[in-house]
Amino acid sequence: MNLHAVVANVVAAVNPTQTVALQTGSTSTIAADFTVTPVYTTTSVQAQIQALSGKDLRQIDGLNLQGTLRAIYFYGNVTGLIRASQSNGSLVTFPDGSVWMVAQVLETWGEGLTGGNGWCKCVVIAQNGK
16 A cells, blocks of 8 residues: 555645656766766656654764755655665755755655655755755
8 A cells, every 4th residue: 555645645735745857867977087977867756845854863863964954755766876786876956946965765665666656755965055
């Protein structure tokens, strides 16, 4: 049972769902001078943006994250940086143009991409100071 789908409309009445641009890192290109440039695939997705709870803050304590942090619920599974598979982390562009990086995936449930049965909760950190 997809509980996120059950409560999404109730939560959206208080905190509206927003359309954000999700840039999913796939690979990197390496230039002749050995500079690495990440390659992203961009899709528009619905996101529920919230403040971090006390439980979230305890869970990420020790990661040494500094700056402005938010929690985002996405339909589908979003990933951060995965060094073992050399996968770039995901970036999220909010409607105001601010760019946020997925720093940690806190919860995942189910499978699938946008519109599927799965959802995830991520911690994002502001990248461009907006």
